[in-house]
Amino acid sequence: MNNILDIHTHHAVPQPEGIVCVSPEVFSPVDNQLYSVGIHPWHIADATDEIWEKLEIALENPQVVALGECGIDIPKGGPLFRQMQVFKRHIDLSEKIGKPLIIHSVKGQEIIIGLKKEFNPVQPWLIHGFRGKPTIAKMYLDAGIYLSFGELFNPDSLKSLPSEFIFAETDESTLTIEEIIARMSMARDTDMTETIATNTTRFLNLE
Helix, strand or coil, X not given: CCCCCEEEECCCCCCCCEEEEECHHHCCCCCCCEEEECCCHHHHHHCCHHHHHHHHHHHCCCCEEEEEEEEEECCCCCCHHHHHHHHHHHXXXXXXXXXXXXXXXXCCHHHHHHHHHHHCCCCCEEECCCXXXXXXXXXXXXXXXXXXXXXXXXXXXXXXXXXXXXXXXXXXXXXXXXXXXXXXXXXXXXXXXXXXXXXXXXXXXXX
């Protein structure tokens, strides 16, 4: 279970090389599968006390190795103050239980970076599905936030990062994680497979 290449996928289990992302109300673990569980910013209206309780129970399961996806989506996520409330609660939980944070961000970089400085978390943070320009990648890099790249990545952003900050994912793509990493490797002119496996193991504390 330690050879994980795909930090974030919504594909059906089993995904032996991937972390399957689910919401708390549908978390039903299958043996030998690793998961992340969180409340997506599109679904903050569903963040009832019952859902939070289910999330905390799920996070106690050793198969859940990360919290998320959660975060900020300014165009689609509903009232910003409410998104921030929900995201801050995820940050608190991440620190309390000692599991890293997988973040959904659409035009939310300034808020997320500001909260990173405010909370100064011990647990690592990662932006999933990063498609932004190198200037935004550098903002996250300077804040110590990792970036995961999927099918629609910006090659210039990928090339601009130190290798230890780079992760890969399928999300909802029809491509395999091996195909996505092959495209990333071509963009950087070096095989990224071992680097991504090492980074993922470290980020998820699977060593």
